[in-house]
Amino acid sequence: MLYGSCISWSSPTRPTTKEIYPSRAFDAIVGNRRQAGLDRTILDQVLADAKSLRPQLAVRDRVKLDEYLESIRDIERRIDRAANEERLEGWRPTLTKADMPRPPNEIPQNVPDHMRLILDLIVLAFRMDRTRIATCMLNNDLSQMNFGFLEGVQGSLHLDLTHNGRDPVREAMYLKTNQFHVAQFAYLLRRLKEIDEGDQTLLDSSLLLFCSNLFDGDKHQADRMPMVLAGGGGGSVTPGRVLDYRSRPVQDRRACSLYLSLMDRMGV
Numbered sequence: 001m002l003y004g005s006c007i008s009w010s011s012p013t014r015p016t017t018k019e020i021y022p023s024r025a026f027d028a029i030v031g032n033r034r035q036a037g038l039d040r041t042i043l044d045q046v047l048a049d050a051k052s053l054r055p056q057l058a059v060r061d062r063v064k065l066d067e068y069l070e071s072i073r074d075i076e077r078r079i080d081r082a083a084n085e086e087r088l089e090g091w092r093p094t095l096t097k098a099d100m101p102r103p104p105n106e107i108p109q110n111v112p113d114h115m116r117l118i119l120d121l122i123v124l125a126f127r128m129d130r131t132r133i134a135t136c137m138l139n140n141d142l143s144q145m146n147f148g149f150l151e152g153v154q155g156s157l158h159l160d161l162t163h164n165g166r167d168p169v170r171e172a173m174y175l176k177t178n179q180f181h182v183a184q185f186a187y188l189l190r191r192l193k194e195i196d197e198g199d200q201t202l203l204d205s206s207l208l209l210f211c212s213n214l215f216d217g218d219k220h221q222a223d224r225m226p227m228v229l230a231g232g233g234g235g236s237v238t239p240g241r242v243l244d245y246r247s248r249p250v251q252d253r254r255a256c257s258l259y260l261s262l263m264d265r266m267g268v
Helices: 022-030 033-056 059-084 111-127 157-162 168-193 255-265
Strands: 009-011 208-210 228-230
Touching: 009 059, 022 111, 033 059, 111 168, 157 168, 168 208, 168 228
Parallel strands: none
Antiparallel strands: 208 228
16 A cells, blocks of 8 residues: 555655645645744654654664654755755746645645646746756555546546456546546646746646556556656656557566656656
């Protein structure tokens, strides 16, 4: 379950904490010193309690505790960055203050609104240069999200629609959920394309990868993995192409090779 609900990891066994509350993501981007202070106080208490347990644990349990403590320290570092308003090197943003209101504290109950709000916050973070890398999961791998908000769709994504047994009615509903997810990616691209940075748009300066973990969820088939790479990467890539790697040797078809190439384009 853990590997199906996280795509950003700080180690092979430790996921990076993801944020599903738009209000907290907004505070991390814009900076909320008062809330950061409260969060830091809570984390300090958690760390103190956890450290007091360590001498009482077996060696194996201590390893797990150390991984937990490191995840807490990662959250602390994120809080400190938000409070101190660290600036990245190089390019400077034209947007210095948020151009959208702080979202309510609660998670939006409307799924499309929730997704769009998270995507808007990614755009805001890029525009304010609060980060230059973002990952976003629209669903967990074993998602039980009900897609009844889409016209003509009934049931949960994983059990009812992904594993459809090739039933034509459920396959048609599953297609609508896929189209919905692609539409969210298209929305993000439009938002980035609307941001003028002088000689190019924010989309021209960015690289966005859209993909899934399986080609066929019903059969758990992953030998064909369509991926969409959008944006210009500051001129480092040539967009507008369709590349078919199905006839290539296995060593030329690994997704990790694409990830490494993207890191290379970003100067990593």
